[in-house]
Amino acid sequence: MRNRHGNRAEGTPPPDARSPAAAAAALAASLDPITDSDQVGGDPDLLRDVLAAAPVGVALLDEHLRWRYLNSAFTAVTGLRRADLLGRTAETTAFAGALDPLRRALTDGHDHEHLTGGPEGPGSPVPPGLRVRYRPLRHAGRTTGVIVVVLDTPDPAREQLRELERTRARLALLDAAAERVGTTLDTATTCAELAAFAVPGLADLATVDVLPPGAEPTRPGRAGTHRLHRAAVRAVPELEPALAELARPGESVRHREGSAAARSLATGVAVLSGPGPADACPADATSLLALPLTARGRLIGLLTLGRAAGSPAFSPEEADLLGDLAARAATGIDNAHRYTRSQGIALELQRALLSEPGHPHQNLALASRYLPSGSSSVVGGDWYETVRLPFGRTLLAMGDVMGHGVEAAVDMSHYRSALRYIAGMDLPPHRILRQLDAVISADDSARPATCLLALADPGRARWTLSSAGHLPPALIAPDRPTELLHVPTGPPLGTGLGGYEQTTHPLDPGQTLLLYTDGLVERRHEDIDSSLERLAALRLPATGDLDDLLDAVLHSLAPPPAPAAEDDIALLAARPRTR
Structure with a gap:
């Protein structure tokens, strides 16, 4: 209140943001100045009622651009809530896009207008095409705030435009997510991509939790007691020190x-x-949004997003939009999870089948090695086998079924079983390949495979070799360069074309025959002849333990781990024993 001299009475606080009536009075006085002698000039409550009932949206920001007052028409036309504005600065709310005209109104003392062009900040429901005027509020000779007046009123066409804008934003978000989330079939990578997509564009903090390995997905609403596996964490730089308080990726x-x-x-x-x-969140977090990750009607995890002080709180509209993102990401995570499980089964199957080759005669020493490409969850159709035959002979086989996954591993098992059966007929290598080709080609679902057979006959001191589209074996001898043996090559098995031939080569004491699959030497965008020349140029240990020889081969030729590794690698080394 003021005394008759116009001075504020002692003990009466000045009108400010905490007094809606005072803010309304300041607004009314600035919009249509009224002298103290007028009937309503000294009645703030009446002025407040006038502004509240005004058909145009009116709001007030102080000199620090904090929201101090807004009438009902303002919330109706903009779609904003009082709780999201009052007491907050313009740059942290939905009108962040209007900072420039707001600041200019404060500094130059003139009116400025602004046409909204869509969301004015993260998750803003402000419709596009609203004409807004910003007028400086002057008191006692200085600018003390900015009056915001919305010059338009809502209409059906604008509401339709607003809905179209929401749809556009949703589609744009999901389209961007499709490009950046789920680029691989690896669960950990997909979760990390989801967290990286969310921060900083959508949130200040993101955590992704999934069901632990081996746990079956549950119906939504039945996973409240599950212990989850933290798959990814991401935060803006300001919150990174606080991440020490949270569970890290890999922890439960x-x-x-x-x-x-x-x-x-x-x-x-x-x-x-x-x-x-x-x-469980950093102390600076002021708004949380927990989104279940549900795929195919089953809950597989949880995405939790947070915003810190200075960022606008999540709105219900954002919750709906980000729920669509969570659903899309959940499908990618579930696909990766299913793929990992299937490949894990295939890997265990292949390791079980290849854990120990057949037992050769005592006159032949063997060593073998199998390396899956990339991560341990990926498996192909590489295989090897040894079959003990009469008269001190041992048949060595190295094969590669086309493709990867469970199907390739199953076909690989089929090939090995057929080889054992046919080799028991004691046929020469090229006739074994003919029989294998006939058996496999009769099965329409079987995949083609390359195969190299090497029959060791120490009694006659010779190797007998035949190939079905496989790379040539390497012969390693003391004081000699590595030699790639020439073997007549027929078509891969399973084509039904036949036409296999064989050749012989001396089997000398101290020599080692190395059979391998193409993952050892082949490189993308490189001619196969260049790849084989790299193998032939190696100086490998011709004496000592065969496992040491395989280590030297892999150290020299095997590509680095994923993502550089392009194919599985199988190795089989054989050396005659001296009596």
């Missing part, structure tokens, strides 16, 4: 009862809230 996590995450898991729906005592 159980969300406390009452937390946003636990409630989302228990109900199977998104939970939007402020952080509470049960929530």
Whole structure:
């Protein structure tokens, strides 16, 4: 209140943001100045009622551009909520895009207008095409704030435009996510891509938790007590020091009862809230959004997003939009999970089948090695086998079924079984290949395969070799360069074309025959002849343990781990024993 001299009475606080009536009075006085002698000039409550009932949207920001007042028409036309604006600065709210005209109104003392062109900040529901005027509020000779007046009123056409804008934003978000999330069939990589996509564009903090390995997905709403596996964490630089408080990738996590995450898991729906005592989040977080990751009707994990002080709180509209993102990402994570499981089964199958080749005669020493390409969850159709034959002979086989996965591993087992059966007929190598080709080609579902057979006959001191589209073996001898043996090459097995031939080569004491699959030498964009020349140029240990020889071969030729490794590698080395 003021005394009759116009001075503020002692003990009466000045009108400010905490007094809606005072803010309304300041607004009314600036919009249509009224003298103290006028009937309404000294009645702030009446002025407040006038502004509240005004048919145009009106709001007030102070000199620090903090929101101090807004009438009902303003919230109706902009779609904003009082709780998201009052007390916050313009740059942290939905009108962040209007900072330039707001600041100019403060500094130059003139009116400025701004046409909204869509979301004015993260998740803003402000519709496009609204004409907004910013007028400086002057008091006692200085500018003390900015009045915001929305000059347009909502209409059906604008609402339709607003809905189209939301649809466009949703499609743009999902399109961007499709390019950046799920680029591989690896669960950990997919989760890390999801967290990286969310921060900083959508949130200040993101954690991705998935069901632990071996756990079966559950119906949404039945996973509240699950211990989850932390798959990814991401935060803006300002929050990175606080990540030490959270579980790290690779660790298990159980969300406390009452937390946003636990409630989302228990109900199977998104939970939007402020952080509470049960929530595991940095102290700076002011808004949390927990989104269940559900694929094919099953819950497989949880995406938790957070925003810190200075960022706008998540809105219900954002929760809907980000729920679509979570659903899309969940499908990618589930695909990766299923692929990893199937490849893990294939890998265990292949390792079990290749764990020990058949037993050769005592006159032949053997060593073998199998390396899956890239990560241990990827398996191909590489295989090897040895068959003990009469008269001190041993048949060595190295094969490569085309393709990867469980199907390739199953076909590989089929080839090995057929080889054992046909080799028991004691046929020469080229006739074994003919029989194998006939058996495999009769099965329409079987995949073609290359194969190299080497029959060791120490009694006659010779190798007998035949090839079905496979790379030539390498002969390693003391004081001699590595030699690639010429073997007549027929078509791969399973084509039904036949036409296999064989050749012989001396089997001398001290020499080692090395059979291998193409993953050892072949490189993308490189001619196969160049690849084989690299093998022939090696100086390998011709004496000593055969495992040491295989280590030297792999050290010299095997590509680095994923993603550079392009194919599996199988090796089989044989050397005659001296009596």
